[in-house]
Amino acid sequence: MPLDLVQTLSDLVAIPSVNPMGRPLDGPEYYEERVTDYLQRLFERLNLPWQRQPVEPRRENIIARLDGDRSPADGGQVVLLEAHQDTVPVDGMTIEPWRPQVRDGRLYGRGACDIKGGMTAMLGALTRLAEERPSGRPTVIMACTVNEEYGYSGASELHKLWAPGAQSVVPRRPDAAIVAEPTDLQVVVAHKGAVRWRCRTHGRAAHSSQPERGDNAVYKMARVLAALEEFAAHVGQSVPEHRLCGRATLSVGIIQGGLSVNTVPDVCTIEIDRRLLPGEEAMDAYLGAVEFVRQRLGDDRSVEHEPPYLKGSALSDRDNGPLADRLAGVARQELGQCEKIGVSYGTNASRISPTGVPTVVFGPGSIDQAHTADEWLSLDELAKASDVLYAFLTSGS
Secondary structure, eight states: OOOOHHHHHHHHHTSOOBOOTTSOOOSTTBSSHHHHHHHHHHHHHTTOOEEEEEEETTEEEEEEEEOOSSOGGGTOOEEEEEEEOOBOOOTTOSSOTTSOEEETTEEESTTIIIIIHHHHHHHHHHHHHHHHOOTTOOEEEEEEESOTTTTOHHHHHGGGGGSTTOOSSOOSOOSEEEEOOOOTTOEEEEEOEEEEEEEEEEOBOEETTSGGGSBOHHHHHHHHHHHHHHHHHHHHHHSOOBTTTBOOEEEEEEEEEOSOTTEEOSEEEEEEEEEEOTTOOHHHHHHHHHHHHHHHHOSOTTEEEOOOSEEEOOBOSSSOHHHHHHHHHHHHHHHSOOOEEEESSOOTHHHHGGGTOOEEEOOSSOTTTTTOTTOEEEHHHHHHHHHHHHHHHTSOO
């Protein structure tokens, strides 16, 4: 029986799998373990071999295999389908995040667009393959990973499953990979990466009635911020623009400082996001920004840049051309239109591609709906995405 895409997406949305995003939060709505259990039951119903790959406490990748009609050892192709299980938090949502609702051809709920819809489309194609067993199909690996939204740690572990000597359901390194993200049913061949770090300024606390006895860390951070604002304008001009991804960028997204209004703050912290273009190295970009601040402020030892807590590579379009051409060609046959594009956001493709697997990104929905207060996915696009993936997997090499 074909997978009911709407019901499956509703089931997945109704299971909270919130990524705490580095915050010290706990509770049943956090982490991916219950989604992993749901997927395990689905793979068991399909009689597919599966395994859970521990990544962190309460966080496991789950991987299933559908054998092709030609063994990978005898030259049969291996295709990896990847989708992450986690969602961003639900703060500020204007709809019930885990009570999926269907209206006006859309399904509403946290994760509907990013990326449980794309996961559902892949599961629909996998189910059809498992039931129909068409000739010419490749071996398909379905990998549902953890912690994409804050560190890519799940996708970073996948390559261990096809390392020499690994005991896993993955027979060997895949020949191609498709990563699920909301791409408007276009094929993403390149995207930006990111390097993120914290910067602190240190001062000396004092009572606000005698501020001269203290050393205000917030004032010091204001000078750092002015330098970073200048650098943000500078970096877009100094790094050559990428033809698909545009310009490199820098943004300060978080600032924290002070204990109370009547205390001179002794520490202030910001978090910095530097977006990388294909070909840029994360540490080079980090060190470039740090050095720019140093040149503007001098050797101020009260300014501390922590090592990056995230280094996410960009996805380059150098090595995925044949895969992208084939997927886009199949999509045009199914949809009438499909382009190869670049985007500004990052994905798990940046962790899979460096392992030598040609990788593209494809899925239903728009990034404009991801992470929003009333997140939703078009059910028409959900069905079309699943049809495209099935057609791709049955189209031969």
